[in-house]
Amino acid sequence: MLLLKQTMTRLTDVFRDVFDDDSLNITPNTTADDIEDWDSIEHITLIGAVEEEFGMKFKMGEVSGMNNVGDMLKIVMERGK
Amino acid sequence: MKELEYPFDSKFIMKKKKSLKRRLEEECAPVMKKRIAVLGGSTTADIVTVLGLFLRNYGIEAEFYECEYNQYRQEALFPSQELLDFKPELVYLHTSLRNLTFRPAPSMSAQEISEGLETEIAGYVQMWDSLKANFGCPVIQNNFELPSIRLLGNSSGSDPRGLVNYVGRLDLRLAEEINARSGVYLCDINYLSAVCGLDEWSDPQYWYLYKYSLNTGFIPDLCFEVAKIIKAVCGRNKKVLALDLDNTLWGGIVGDDGAENLTIGQETAEAMAYYQWQEYVKSLKDIGVLLTVCSKNEEENALAGLEHPEGALKPADFTLIKANWEPKSENLINTAKELDLLPEAMVLADDNPAEREIVRGSGFAAPDMDNVGDYIRVIDRSGYFETVSLSADDLKRNEMYAENVKRKQAQASFADYNDYLLSLEMKGEIKPFVPMYVQRLAQLAGKSNQFNLTTRRFTVTEMEERMNSSGYITLYGKLEDKFGDNGVVSEVIGRIEGSVLHMELWLMSCRVLKRGMEYAMLDELVKNAANAGITEIVGYYYPTAKNKMVAQFYGELGFDKQSENENGDTVWKLALCDYKENRNKAIKVNSEG
Numbered sequence: 001m002l003l004l005k006q007t008m009t010r011l012t013d014v015f016r017d018v019f020d021d022d023s024l025n026i027t028p029n030t031t032a033d034d035i036e037d038w039d040s041i042e043h044i045t046l047i048g049a050v051e052e053e054f055g056m057k058f059k060m061g062e063v064s065g066m067n068n069v070g071d072m073l074k075i076v077m078e079r080g081k
Numbered sequence: 082m083k084e085l086e087y088p089f090d091s092k093f094i095m096k097k098k099k100s101l102k103r104r105l106e107e108e109c110a111p112v113m114k115k116r117i118a119v120l121g122g123s124t125t126a127d128i129v130t131v132l133g134l135f136l137r138n139y140g141i142e143a144e145f146y147e148c149e150y151n152q153y154r155q156e157a158l159f160p161s162q163e164l165l166d167f168k169p170e171l172v173y174l175h176t177s178l179r180n181l182t183f184r185p186a187p188s189m190s191a192q193e194i195s196e197g198l199e200t201e202i203a204g205y206v207q208m209w210d211s212l213k214a215n216f217g218c219p220v221i222q223n224n225f226e227l228p229s230i231r232l233l234g235n236s237s238g239s240d241p242r243g244l245v246n247y248v249g250r251l252d253l254r255l256a257e258e259i260n261a262r263s264g265v266y267l268c269d270i271n272y273l274s275a276v277c278g279l280d281e282w283s284d285p286q287y288w289y290l291y292k293y294s295l296n297t298g299f300i301p302d303l304c305f306e307v308a309k310i311i312k313a314v315c316g317r318n319k320k321v322l323a324l325d326l327d328n329t330l331w332g333g334i335v336g337d338d339g340a341e342n343l344t345i346g347q348e349t350a351e352a353m354a355y356y357q358w359q360e361y362v363k364s365l366k367d368i369g370v371l372l373t374v375c376s377k378n379e380e381e382n383a384l385a386g387l388e389h390p391e392g393a394l395k396p397a398d399f400t401l402i403k404a405n406w407e408p409k410s411e412n413l414i415n416t417a418k419e420l421d422l423l424p425e426a427m428v429l430a431d432d433n434p435a436e437r438e439i440v441r442g443s444g445f446a447a448p449d450m451d452n453v454g455d456y457i458r459v460i461d462r463s464g465y466f467e468t469v470s471l472s473a474d475d476l477k478r479n480e481m482y483a484e485n486v487k488r489k490q491a492q493a494s495f496a497d498y499n500d501y502l503l504s505l506e507m508k509g510e511i512k513p514f515v516p517m518y519v520q521r522l523a524q525l526a527g528k529s530n531q532f533n534l535t536t537r538r539f540t541v542t543e544m545e546e547r548m549n550s551s552g553y554i555t556l557y558g559k560l561e562d563k564f565g566d567n568g569v570v571s572e573v574i575g576r577i578e579g580s581v582l583h584m585e586l587w588l589m590s591c592r593v594l595k596r597g598m599e600y601a602m603l604d605e606l607v608k609n610a611a612n613a614g615i616t617e618i619v620g621y622y623y624p625t626a627k628n629k630m631v632a633q634f635y636g637e638l639g640f641d642k643q644s645e646n647e648n649g650d651t652v653w654k655l656a657l658c659d660y661k662e663n664r665n666k667a668i669k670v671n672s673e674g
Binding site for chain 2: 064
């Protein structure tokens with residue numbers, strides 16, 4: 001199990017890379033509506049980048065079932081490296 | 082940009098595509114624009130984005146048209162108004178195993194399967210024909226990746242009812258049809274998916290979730306292949322591989338160790354690796370790549386190393402040998418100059434990271450080469466010399482350049498330049514376009530930048546239209562001399578309007594600069610124009626970053642300048658009644674025998 005704080009930092013870095021915005025901050029409550037460029041196409045990039053960063057793979061149901069950053073965080077903390 | 086050159090990190094590119102795009106736009110000025118239609122049988126959103134990055138890195142600014150999801154066939158057969166208005170200059174048909182309209186099944190007869198296969202192939206041929214008729218532009222076509230799932234197990238490869246067997250046959254038939262026509266190019270995803278790993282490439286999750294036919298992590302690998310084909314079609318291939326010697330072509334330092342102690346041959350693992358690499362480099366000559374040496378060495382030592390009896394390469398394999406102590410970037414610039422090529426046509430293979438860094442700073446390509454076991458793959462996969470059509474001229478290019486070097490030596494022994502030209506015993510063939518040369522003429526128009534008045538690019542179809550129309554005067558020029566045949570080196574296209582001929586194209590290959598070929602072309606053009614009832618020829622010069630050498634070309638031929646606009650575009654006129662005497666004195670044109 002990964003630690004919350006470190007995971008959040010790494011996750012923030014991934015978001016900043018994908019959305020090319022170094023000032024971007026996320027919280028567990030952040031959703032696609034909060035980030036302008038977070039559309040269905042960038043969602044695919046984001047999933048790929050998070051998988052790469054944490055050396056894990058989301059299951060199909062998880063990809064379609066995530067509602068906010070918190071959902072993603074939970075899975076990553078459990079299964080990420 | 083380093084991040085987009087082989088071997089690149091695909092996952093990194095996917096993650097950072099936004100910032101890469103921004104940096105490319107800041108750092109790299111495009112040299113050409115292309116309208117590209119991507120017609121996909123699966124999702125293409127990120128394919129378009131990433132392809133744009135690789136193309137921009139090649140100096141090509143792409144404007145894309147992306148068809149609606151899985152509408153590739155409809156768009157190819159019955160283009161939408163949007164696509165018609167877009168007027169693509171290139172179409173990429175991104176199809177895959179997901180788009181098979183027929184699959185073999187265990188209950189089917191061999192006959193049924195063969196018929197299904199032919200129907201599938203006919204569908205693709207129809208799409209290419211329709212695209213050619215509508216747009217006359219090059220088409221890039223994926224073949225099919227192997228299935229990662231095999232109902233018949235290993236027999237799937239041997240039994241005609243097996244999908245592995247079927248895809249193998251399908252890809253062969255597709256290749257046959259591609260080879261049988263001009264302007265269709267294969268993007269070999271069968272090869273690429275094997276290189277990337279088929280299980281990962283075909284991970285179905287990306288299809289179920291997003292309708293991507295491949296693992297999105299491999300989108301950069303796919304786009305790199307497509308971009309290589311596009312830049313080759315656009316005439317932006319490299320032409321010269323300049324090679325360092327010590328620890329690049331052999332192990333050891335020839336000046337210190339002596340030629341007899343170099344690591345090359347069959348005796349040790351490392352010696353074999355260097356030998357195979359030399360063999361690969363030698364084979365590049367067969368596709369028209371020029372080899373040169375660029376090494377910090379005494380020339381005598383360099384030659385001794387190249388004469389090593391166990392080596393595959395010999396001094397004669399190199400068009401030029403620069404072994405001295407000057408900076409490599411200067412040697413590369415001089416090599417380009419002596420071969421009448423642009424510096425951007427050169428690639429340096431060098432094991433020394435510091436040297437690579439310096440020449441990269443001067444704009445040369447120099448891939449990372451840190452382990453002799455990887456040299457071949459790095460050069461091969463980088464696609465500097467991506468072959469899209471292997472013309473007879475490509476096969477002879479090495480000879481031609483070697484002949485040019487001899488000509489330069491001969492020139493040095495003549496006091497009078499005209500005497501030198503006469504001594505070359507030049508023979509020209511200047512005639513209206515013929516089908517046999519159309520491919521070469523389009524290729525030449527696609528890649529000639531320096532001696533090119535309008536820098537207009539023509540597709541094969543456009544060339545054919547002009548060849549067959551009485552509204553145009555077309556001429557190609559071939560030049561031969563006592564040192565050898567230069568092949569097709571010049572072409573002009575003029576559009577007839579009443580009694581005036583407007584020059585759409587006038588270009589010449591730089592390998593025959595200062596030979597008087599332009600005068601011979603003018604003489605023939607005037608003759609053909611007069612026969613067609615033309616009284617006046619109007620020439621146009623459009624400046625680009627590369628064609629300054631011909632800014633005054635029409636003036637030198639005796640045309641009068643009519644106008645010049647703020648871009649530097651100039652218009653020139655020649656009244657045929659003022660053209661009394663042939664300008665060409667040195668070349669025998671269209672003589673029998």
